[in-house]
Amino acid sequence: MKIESLLGDSHSVQISEVIRETPLVRTLRFSYENRMSILPGQFFMIWIPGIDEIPMSISAQDESSLSITVLPLGEATQKLCSLTAGDWIGIRGPFGSSFDMTSKKVLVIGGGVGMAPLRPLVYTLLKQNTEVTLLIAAKTKDELVFFNEYSGISSSKFSLELSTDDGSLGYKGLATEAAKVLLQENEYDMLYTCGPELMMAGLYRLSQEFKTPVQASLERFMKCGCGICGTCAMDPTGHLVCVDGPVFRGEQLANFNDFGRYYRDAVGIKKKY
Numbered sequence: 001m002k003i004e005s006l007l008g009d010s011h012s013v014q015i016s017e018v019i020r021e022t023p024l025v026r027t028l029r030f031s032y033e034n035r036m037s038i039l040p041g042q043f044f045m046i047w048i049p050g051i052d053e054i055p056m057s058i059s060a061q062d063e064s065s066l067s068i069t070v071l072p073l074g075e076a077t078q079k080l081c082s083l084t085a086g087d088w089i090g091i092r093g094p095f096g097s098s099f100d101m102t103s104k105k106v107l108v109i110g111g112g113v114g115m116a117p118l119r120p121l122v123y124t125l126l127k128q129n130t131e132v133t134l135l136i137a138a139k140t141k142d143e144l145v146f147f148n149e150y151s152g153i154s155s156s157k158f159s160l161e162l163s164t165d166d167g168s169l170g171y172k173g174l175a176t177e178a179a180k181v182l183l184q185e186n187e188y189d190m191l192y193t194c195g196p197e198l199m200m201a202g203l204y205r206l207s208q209e210f211k212t213p214v215q216a217s218l219e220r221f222m223k224c225g226c227g228i229c230g231t232c233a234m235d236p237t238g239h240l241v242c243v244d245g246p247v248f249r250g251e252q253l254a255n256f257n258d259f260g261r262y263y264r265d266a267v268g269i270k271k272k273y
């Protein structure tokens with residue numbers, strides 16, 4: 001086995017563009033000439049020199065570049081969001097599972113920066129003529145990630161729904177409540193989701209109630225990103241989010257005791273959601 005296929009192919013890359021998606025969220029574009037095929041849902045470990053290496057989903061890919069879309073939370077993500085064109089970062093990957101995209105009429109639900117891995121998914125589904133309803137959810141309208149981009153799509157196969165906790169745009173309430181209304185009025189053959197885990201756990205319960213299959217992209221603390229350290233193991237099955245996930249199907253989520261209940265922090269201590 002080649003070492004790159006285990007640890008991920010690593011490169012230094014120069015940021016070519018920084019896009020302001022919301023007052024906080026930034027998309028960083030950088031050149032990527034490898035042309036390794038990266039599937040919707042996969043992620044890279046991003047090295048921020050002098051600070052840390054952290055997992056980030058790929059939010060866009062074209063022939064010569066990749067993008068990541070970052071919400072500043074702690075030291076590493078804040079530093080990433082402060083970078084400008086010309087700055088360098090390290091990338092290692094691609095890692096993890098991808099979304100299964102064989103369905104015909106789907107509901108995609110993204111909460112906050114959880115929209116990042118869903119963006120390549122939505123475009124791939126539309127390219128293959130799948131009927132897509134996209135629900136973008138956030139606390140308030142300024143935090144709706146990629147809202148302007150998706151509101152510009154005009155296609156009979158695409159519809160955009162919005163929900164905000166404060167009702168400043170779209171449905172007033174939680175993403176799960178908005179999704180329930182859509183599920184009551186329409187029949188989908190797949191739900192896809194990424195966002196806060198409590199939201200995804202609520203959507204998983206809806207998928208059971210409406211007998212609709214679901215795929216969710218989970219986030220866990222990661223150190224190696226490639227199956228060596230065990231930091232990202234789910235209880236009690238031991239599935240590794242970095243290798244077996246981050247995208248899991250409903251049947252797999254059903255076996256995870258920690259899904260929507262607790263996670264483990266950087267040193268492995270259980271923390272409640």
Ligand SMILES: Cc1cc2nc3c(=O)[nH]c(=O)nc-3n(C[C@H](O)[C@H](O)[C@H](O)COP(=O)(O)OP(=O)(O)OC[C@H]3O[C@@H](n4cnc5c(N)ncnc54)[C@H](O)[C@@H]3O)c2cc1C
Nearest residue numbers: 054055056057069070071073074075076077116219220221
């Ligand atoms: C597969 C995967 C893909 C991801 N994709 C994206 C993305 O596209 N865009 C994006 O902005 N973020 C993404 N993340 C989350 C991102 O990796 C974390 O926000 C980042 O590691 C935090 O690092 P920090 O040093 O900035 O903050 P820290 O100081 O490490 O943490 C800040 C806060 O965030 C919490 N936190 C940190 N990491 C995680 C985690 N993995 N799961 C749950 N809570 C966490 C901590 O508990 C703390 O409260 C992804 C995570 C995974 C596992």
Ligand code: FES
Nearest residue numbers: 223225229230242
């Ligand atoms: S992050 Fe090391 S095993 Fe998943």
